[in-house]
Amino acid sequence: MVDNKKRNGKKPTVKKEQYAVVLDYLSRGYVKSDMSKFGGKPIAQAIGTEQFTLLELAPKNGVDLEIGDTVFIGQGKKDKIYRVLGRLNFERLTATSRIELDYTIRDIVESNEEKYVNFFNTTGAVSTRLHTLELIPGIGKKYMWDIINAREEKPFESFKDITERLPTLTDPAGMIVNRVKQELDRNAIKRGKSKYYIFTQVPKKPRNPR
Structure with a gap:
């Protein structure tokens, strides 16, 4: 699915994150108190492993998290996380989180290679004029048809098979990573190809002031 818009009058099923990877851990909270209402308390910035949701997490008392830790955040007993505080906007990522983001997204993609290779194998058209493959940075019409013809x-x-059969696609995992980063940056102007969401959740619309 390219986006999470309603189809046939029904809301699409949105998978909740079960696990998240810690991007940064602030044992004393944010330095600037205006960054979050949770200032002064230990907090972790993390990214979900299913839909790359950026999150703020509160650890349990006495638990020290480390960058790169994978923690359970789903329903049921959690061993390290007290609760999920909420979604985190891209612009609120710390400098450390921004550095870790590329490596972490790539680790998630490569750890779920079958899932993302299947994307190259099965994804279809967005419209009569645009194919989902064209939403991936570095893939235009020519490479799109190369992929479609090869997978047929x-x-x-x-990923290695993709590169061996299509040498021009030297880093298919990296292409996925770049697309995920584009989707996470909510401040970027969303128009044309960038308005679609392939791998992440569509951001919630701000509520209209009363």
């Missing part, structure tokens, strides 16, 4: 001959089995 035989489905891709791995």
